[in-house]
Amino acid sequence: MSGQEMIGANPSVNSKWNLRRQTLAIIVISVLLLAAMTVSGFLIENEKLSVNLEARNSSPSLDHLFGTDWLGRDMLARTLKGLTLSFGVGLLTAFLSTIIALFLSLLSSWNKKIDHGVTWLIDLFISMPHVVTLLLISFAIGGGFKGVVTGIALTHWPSLTRLLRAEVMKVKTEQYIGVSRQLGKSRWWIACNHYLPHLMPQIMVGFILLFPHTILHEAAITFLGFGLSPEQPAIGIILSESMRYLSTGMWWLAFFPGLSLVIMVGIFDLLGNSIRKLIDPFHGQR
Amino acid sequence: MLKVNGISYRYQNNGPWVFRNFRLAVQPGEIVGLCGYNGAGKTTLAKIIAGYLKPHEGEILVDEQPVSSFTGIRPVQLVWQHPEKSINPKWKMKKVLEETTDLDEELLSLLGIKSEWLDRWPSELSGGELQRFCLARTLGKHTKYLIADEMTTMLDAVTQAQIWHALLELAKQRNIGILAISHNQHLLQKISDRTVSIA
Numbered sequence A: 001m002s003g004q005e006m007i008g009a010n011p012s013v014n015s016k017w018n019l020r021r022q023t024l025a026i027i028v029i030s031v032l033l034l035a036a037m038t039v040s041g042f043l044i045e046n047e048k049l050s051v052n053l054e055a056r057n058s059s060p061s062l063d064h065l066f067g068t069d070w071l072g073r074d075m076l077a078r079t080l081k082g083l084t085l086s087f088g089v090g091l092l093t094a095f096l097s098t099i100i101a102l103f104l105s106l107l108s109s110w111n112k113k114i115d116h117g118v119t120w121l122i123d124l125f126i127s128m129p130h131v132v133t134l135l136l137i138s139f140a141i142g143g144g145f146k147g148v149v150t151g152i153a154l155t156h157w158p159s160l161t162r163l164l165r166a167e168v169m170k171v172k173t174e175q176y177i178g179v180s181r182q183l184g185k186s187r188w189w190i191a192c193n194h195y196l197p198h199l200m201p202q203i204m205v206g207f208i209l210l211f212p213h214t215i216l217h218e219a220a221i222t223f224l225g226f227g228l229s230p231e232q233p234a235i236g237i238i239l240s241e242s243m244r245y246l247s248t249g250m251w252w253l254a255f256f257p258g259l260s261l262v263i264m265v266g267i268f269d270l271l272g273n274s275i276r277k278l279i280d281p282f283h284g285q286r
Numbered sequence B: 001m002l003k004v005n006g007i008s009y010r011y012q013n014n015g016p017w018v019f020r021n022f023r024l025a026v027q028p029g030e031i032v033g034l035c036g037y038n039g040a041g042k043t044t045l046a047k048i049i050a051g052y053l054k055p056h057e058g059e060i061l062v063d064e065q066p067v068s069s070f071t072g073i074r075p076v077q078l079v080w081q082h083p084e085k086s087i088n089p090k091w092k093m094k095k096v097l098e099e100t101t102d103l104d105e106e107l108l109s110l111l112g113i114k115s116e117w118l119d120r121w122p123s124e125l126s127g128g129e130l131q132r133f134c135l136a137r138t139l140g141k142h143t144k145y146l147i148a149d150e151m152t153t154m155l156d157a158v159t160q161a162q163i164w165h166a167l168l169e170l171a172k173q174r175n176i177g178i179l180a181i182s183h184n185q186h187l188l189q190k191i192s193d194r195t196v197s198i199a
Helices: A019-043 A075-107 A110-128 A129-139 A144-155 A158-172 A175-182 A189-224 A237-245 A251-279 B042-050 B094-098 B105-110 B115-119 B127-136 B158-176 B184-192
Strands: B002-009 B018-025 B031-035 B057-062 B076-079 B145-149 B176-183 B193-198
Touching: A019 A075, A019 A251, A019 B105, A075 A110, A075 A144, A075 A158, A075 A189, A075 A237, A075 A251, A075 B031, A110 A158, A129 A144, A129 A189, A144 A189, A158 A189, A158 B018, A175 A189, A175 B127, A175 B184, A189 A251, A237 A251, B002 B042, B002 B145, B018 B031, B018 B042, B018 B057, B018 B176, B031 B042, B031 B184, B042 B145, B042 B176, B076 B127, B094 B127, B105 B158, B127 B158, B145 B158, B158 B176, B158 B184, B184 B193
Parallel strands: B031 B176, B031 B193, B076 B145, B145 B176
Antiparallel strands: B002 B018, B002 B057
């Protein structure tokens, strides 16, 4: 070992691709892939999605990479369009869920009774199966885009709320909160200035990790027929329609859209975990 | 006058009393030393007098008004033993000082706070430097009484002397009453007008 190297240092730390750089590279690549997917989804014109009966039921080829369906529509274009829609729904619902989680966790810092109420609400929502609550809410609102968004937003906040509440409870007992109160600061001021900076890493990672959940559940209830309307090219619709043609051997109808969905969700998961590794490195030690 | 009027405290209902019927008075400008063995309840007492905890019996009066009736910046402030615990690690030092709205610049130079420290994070300052900020933060114009709970225990002798010199001078200037809590009998005898003992 040369004199300049630290004694006992991990040799991989000194190499060009240390963990930090690897994580950053993963984040950049994931973001690029997701951006490419969204942009291409927007660029696809509606004529690409139009019916072309001459080319119907063709298996994957160079002309149609994902094959075509029983109406001759190009499955690659439909999948990309569907993923873009899912992306939008996922973004909106994950954002709304995070807002609810933040609000409730800050509320639980108020006093013990409200904290009990919030904890009870978390337990209540966690004890019910996600999809059942989701279906009920979505159905009650009347389905469609609004029903799906409301349903998902109202069912995905509990786990993040529990995480944020625990963080708030920890910070609440710190001495500087007491000092702040002695200096005459209001609860609202303390929440915004003391709690929020501590919650920020959790919120960002939680938001990104909510994404895969919301997208999968959107696809799930659309697949079951309670979600988006059938004329929208959502992944859930594509999958549920293709079920009828699977028995005739048209495997590509379900395989490629399903695979793309799994890949997108996987990328999001990877992105969330990498960002957590970067901004909250002590997570594993808790 | 800061008047501690026969307070009693225990941590659990029906548990043992930490202290009963404790009485103490601090005049403006007076420095009272308080000593006691480990676990005698010095810090508990400090928290009660500063209003962090409520006593089970008795009351704390500042100029004949109960301390709990004050709103805004409280007249009795507490400086904790561990400065690194009483400063939000996610804040820059500038923001720590901005939390006190009625601070004057003179105080910062008296306490030896350098302007280049203001742009740093708490983890980039030493314990002594942080304790100066903690002290500055509690010494706004509204502060009439200061409770120094083992304020300089973890600092070296030189820093300890510097901080106490600055504080004593300020107390004289502004007529602030100080309750100094410490194990260190010699320190208390040096700085205080009289000492009392708990338990």
